[in-house]
Amino acid sequence: MQTKYRKLIVLFIILFIGFALVGCQEAAEDTNEELTLNxxxxxxxxxxxxxxxxxxxxxxxxxxxxxxxxxDISPQFHSELEENGVTKVEANWWRYSRSHNYGTDLIGVKFVDGKAVSKFQEGLE
Structure with a gap:
């Protein structure tokens, strides 16, 4: 009976590893996304x-x-907050991007009621 139980455990371990490896292959294929440049x-x-x-x-x-x-490219990050009748927005545009994965080169702008009040950059030369 112990031998039968061990064989069953080994079978489940092999199946688990097999399914995990199939998932790894799908994740590797997802990284072939095209890099876009702004x-x-x-x-x-x-x-x-x-x-x-x-x-x-x-x-x-x-x-x-x-x-x-x-x-005329929408920002990859957009945050909007309304406080005491004033709308505040932060928008960031990245130079290089993939879907859900952005580089470090970016321009960020903060707006109050639709007008720019501060700006920053990271990684641009």
Whole structure:
């Protein structure tokens, strides 16, 4: 009886390992995604973004104007918060990206009521 029990355990272990290896193959195939490039994510375009008053946004570029600078490509990260009647948005555009996997070269812009109030970059030269 013990031998039969051991054979059953070994069979389950072999099946488990087999299914795990099949899952690894599928994960490896998922990494063959195409790398996309947004040529508009540059220091030159970052410098073109005009900032407005940090509290009201007055004088800053509009969200649409910044989108145009980024090649009319939607940001890969977009966060929106409404507080005391003021809408605050943070949007980040990456230079290189894959689906759900972004590089380190990016431009980030914060908006108040649709106008740019701060900007930052990472990894751009």
């Amino acid at each position: 040529e508009n994510v540059t220091l030159k375009n970052l410098e073109k973004i005009e900032l407005g008053d940090p509290d009201s946004g007055n004088g800053g570029m509009t969200y649409e104007e910044v989108m145009s600078l980024m090649g």
